[in-house]
Amino acid sequence: MLRILPWLLGLLPLLACADPAHLRIQGSNTIGAALAPALVRGLLQAQGASGIETLPGPVTNEVQVRARDVAGQPVQIDIAAHGSSTGFTALRSGEADLAASSRPISDVETEQLKAFGDLRGVASEQVIGLDGVAVIVHPDNPLSRLSIAQLAQIFSGQVSRWEQLGVSGGAIHVLARDDRSGTFETFKALVLDPQQVDLAAPAQRFESSEQLADRVKSDRQAIGFSSLAAVHGARVLAIAEGQAPAMLPTPALVASEDYPLSRRLYLYLPGQGVRAQAQALAEFAQSPAGQAIVAEQGFISQQVRALPAPVQAGMPPRYRSLASDARRLTVNFRFQEGSASLDSKARRDVQRVTEYLRQSGKLQDQAVLVGFGDPKETPGRAALLSRLRAMAVRRELARAGVEVREVTGFGDDLPVAGNDQEQGRQRNRRVEVWVY
Structure with a gap:
């Protein structure tokens, strides 16, 4: 208080x-x-x-x-x-x-x-907060994960039976929010538009996520999407984009906006x-x-926390060392589209990260900035640009009194999205913060 x-x-x-x-x-x-x-x-x-x-x-x-x-x-x-x-x-x-x-x-x-x-x-x-668009099915549905491409096929009607996805269930009943909904517009922009498909005409439409989730829970053959705060007992699927691993909308993955269907x-x-x-x-x-x-209220706050990250196969050696010895903050800095300038959320995140480091006694020489990006044709350019993004964050933190220990760039390693669409490349251009 x-x-x-x-x-x-x-x-x-x-x-x-x-x-x-x-x-x-x-x-x-x-x-x-x-x-x-x-x-x-x-x-x-x-x-x-x-x-x-x-x-x-x-x-x-x-x-x-x-x-x-x-x-x-x-x-x-x-x-x-x-x-x-x-x-x-x-x-x-x-x-x-x-x-x-x-x-x-x-x-x-x-x-x-x-x-x-x-x-x-x-x-x-x-x-004011973060949310994950959760893809939901009936609690008895054994399906555990889908790719963005599979989602587009289901919601456009190209895949119409559960057996086509390797589970029993008969015809798929597609449920969606109405056209005025930001949830639908987010789903359309992240799932349907990149695959150049439209929502199937027979899809049932709902004005609220609560109504949609209630229908999914009562229909074994249904699939829909809702706000993470309105899942209400439905089964949530892990979602994979491109070469990135399938992710559930956990608080940490939504806070960092790594989850493919994260939104602000x-x-x-x-x-x-x-x-x-x-x-x-x-x-x-x-x-x-x-x-x-x-x-x-069930959404993801922007309060900064430091969480351990599991060491995984395929991590670059320096990143593996960070995962072993440091903790990752629950925030990624992202940039304005087509620019090296921090976006509106990132500018406030500078203040939040600074305050977290101040309260933790880590303002000096305890933070590491790790930049990532998308592939480039010129060898070494992705690594250079990812490091430059991290240096841009360092400049903003320095103005607030933070002296970081290290700035590094990993280029197009460890993507959180596919690189075949601009929105995926934009998500891969990020800067993580790790603290000792």
Whole structure:
């Protein structure tokens, strides 16, 4: 609790000028179903509000959080959770003060909302947590893993019977989220689009992950995908991409974004004219108290931890030594597409890693930065570029007072994704942090 006090004191100027009357949040069902209301309640409690209650809204997947602020004035926050795309539409029309999204804003949406400022800027694009799109089957289904290519074949209808996958079960019943869902857009971008296929027309569609997961649990022949927080007892499959090993959406693999279907959860704030209460909510979501709520709701928080890594065959000798003697932090630094600049999440991760090292007494000569990349035609270029990425992270950490022990690059070794698509190559361009 004492560690939260400095943050709360720093937030007081925002809270003092906040308009308590009304705040409108629209967008992702993944965020809006439970996480957004929980974060709103946490913020109101931090502000000293009383009589906090959550009530059903006028239609399904909408809620209102009501309270009274410290002056006794009424507060109302409306949350509409009808899909990520609806948040950007509502922001543009003036019907929302911030948008919740379970996928990044698109180029078209960025252009449509340019009057609100640069929504891809660090202040506007706020990553509040991480999630894994979990591929789920009935608990009695013996299947344990699938590749991205197999997933695309199943959800496009090219593979239509469980026997084609080596298990019994008859016809496959395909379940998917609806077109407004950020979960579907993420699945489409990571699974269907790279294989140049469309979702099979007979697929059953659902507005919420909870509805989909409940149907999977009641249908032995079903397969679907949902937020990791909404699995609710269904069997989760390990997913493999390219030459990388199959991975389950464990907290560590989702936190590092190594899991192939990892995704970020966002709040998007207008770059101009943002309401103080909207800004306060975004800052609260980033705080330790807010990240604790993210974890409580079944998502993956951005709080940094150091975990042991198993030594595996095929590891380069230096990497094997790290795995034996050091621990890996649960964060990977990633970069803007086509750039050597850190992306919006990585910039905040610099602060989180610095704070972790400070609290652990490891600011000086205890951290190792390991860069990775994708294959290049020129010999040695992949190793050089991976080291340059690690050096870019070192510069940012140095500005925050961190002196790292070593910077190294492993080129295209140990990929976490395939390299035949740009999105896979982008995921392989990463920097890990290890500590002694």
